[in-house]
Amino acid sequence: MSDLNTLEAEISAAIASAETEAALEDVRVAALGKKGSVSEKMKTLGKMSPEERKEMGPALNGLKNRVADAINARKGVLKEAALEARLASEKVDVTQPLRLNPADEGRIHPVSQVVDELTAIFADMGFAVAEGPDVESDELNFTALNFPEGHPAREMHDTFFFNEKEDGERKLLRTHTSPVQIRTMRSQQPPLRVIMPGRTYRCDSDQTHTPMFHQLEGLVIDKSAHMGHLKGTLEEFLKAFFEVDNVVLRFRPSFFPFTEPSMEVDVQCDRSGAEVKIGEGSDWMEILGCGMVHPNVLRNCGLDPDEYQGFAWGIGIDRLAMLKYGMNDLRAFFDADVRWLKHYGFRPLDMPTLLGGLSD
Numbered sequence: 001m002s003d004l005n006t007l008e009a010e011i012s013a014a015i016a017s018a019e020t021e022a023a024l025e026d027v028r029v030a031a032l033g034k035k036g037s038v039s040e041k042m043k044t045l046g047k048m049s050p051e052e053r054k055e056m057g058p059a060l061n062g063l064k065n066r067v068a069d070a071i072n073a074r075k076g077v078l079k080e081a082a083l084e085a086r087l088a089s090e091k092v093d094v095t096q097p098l099r100l101n102p103a104d105e106g107r108i109h110p111v112s113q114v115v116d117e118l119t120a121i122f123a124d125m126g127f128a129v130a131e132g133p134d135v136e137s138d139e140l141n142f143t144a145l146n147f148p149e150g151h152p153a154r155e156m157h158d159t160f161f162f163n164e165k166e167d168g169e170r171k172l173l174r175t176h177t178s179p180v181q182i183r184t185m186r187s188q189q190p191p192l193r194v195i196m197p198g199r200t201y202r203c204d205s206d207q208t209h210t211p212m213f214h215q216l217e218g219l220v221i222d223k224s225a226h227m228g229h230l231k232g233t234l235e236e237f238l239k240a241f242f243e244v245d246n247v248v249l250r251f252r253p254s255f256f257p258f259t260e261p262s263m264e265v266d267v268q269c270d271r272s273g274a275e276v277k278i279g280e281g282s283d284w285m286e287i288l289g290c291g292m293v294h295p296n297v298l299r300n301c302g303l304d305p306d307e308y309q310g311f312a313w314g315i316g317i318d319r320l321a322m323l324k325y326g327m328n329d330l331r332a333f334f335d336a337d338v339r340w341l342k343h344y345g346f347r348p349l350d351m352p353t354l355l356g357g358l359s360d
């Protein structure tokens with residue numbers, strides 16, 4: 001009998017010191033499992049004399065039941081403790097201010113949004129995207145684009161020049177994206193259909209001018225591209241961009257050294273309300289410059305103007321953003337004011353596509 005008391009004391013101690021449900025299960029198996037200490041004792045009942053069995057039977061059954069009850073009771077305690085611990089570790093302080101997911105909080109700058117929209121529109125028309133550096137050579141920004149040395153058109157650009165280097169070269173911050181036309185024509189063979197978005201720089205600052213701004217250059221070169229294609233391309237692009245069914249364009253003769261003929265394009269609009277509406281009304285607004293690529297420019301890129309021809313255009317991206325999204329001061333674009341960005345910015349996961357909608 002004292003045997004059984006010792007065994008019970010041992011098992012009780014093991015139960016009490018089991019800190020996890022897994023440890024408790026080990027104790028149960030060691031006591032009540034097939035080869036457990038209590039079960040082994042039960043097996044000895046068969047070999048006992050009837051008298052012995054009469055005494056030991058109830059004693060062993062009692063032990064077995066008490067051990068099982070103690071294990072169950074301990075299990076309940078451990079379960080409760082585990083739940084408490086989990087509740088404590090997963091506690092949420094509902095008085096804490098809500099922290100937004102970065103994807104909900106961050107905003108895409110309208111200039112980036114418009115570049116994405118323009119890329120979606122022109123990609124759909126079969127255009128590739130090309131880029132060039134902001135720091136450009138005089139040759140690419142001017143000379144190769146048929147601006148003769150000392151020509152007054154160079155002065156019109158209010159260029160930021162770097163200091164002259166020892167070899168006499170003077171780099172500059174590109175005044176337009178047109179030098180990327182030269183880079184493209186010199187590095188790729190026609191047929192070419194490319195758009196070239198990027199930063200451009202001129203020493204100028206007021207409500208509609210900032211020293212750094214953005215342009216989108218377009219270039220199409222093949223053996224037969226003509227002004228009709230230029231007109232059609234611009235019309236389709238502007239309809240898609242302003243998300244209207246109709247735009248009316250007016251082409252006025254103009255001058256750019258790198259195109260002949262050169263034109264400035266006005267779009268019909270309505271300025272009577274607070275916002276400018278494109279595609280209706282009786283006003284005109286100048287929005288871009290374009291023309292047929294000058295034979296000298298083709299020659300400067302190693303292309304024979306008797307074989308190849310094409311058209312190009314340049315348009316202000318910031319201005320497009322202002323017109324479409326109703327901002328009236330360009331300088332605010334580059335103030336890095338998060339309140340402005342929160343108001344005018346776009347949700348990062350709403351990528352503009354022609355199918356899904358450009359701006360919604």
Ligand code: DAH
Binds near residue numbers: 178259311314
């Ligand atoms: N580069 C011109 C500017 O910044 C814009 C321009 C006009 C680009 C006519 C062109 C073009 O490609 O054909 O004022």
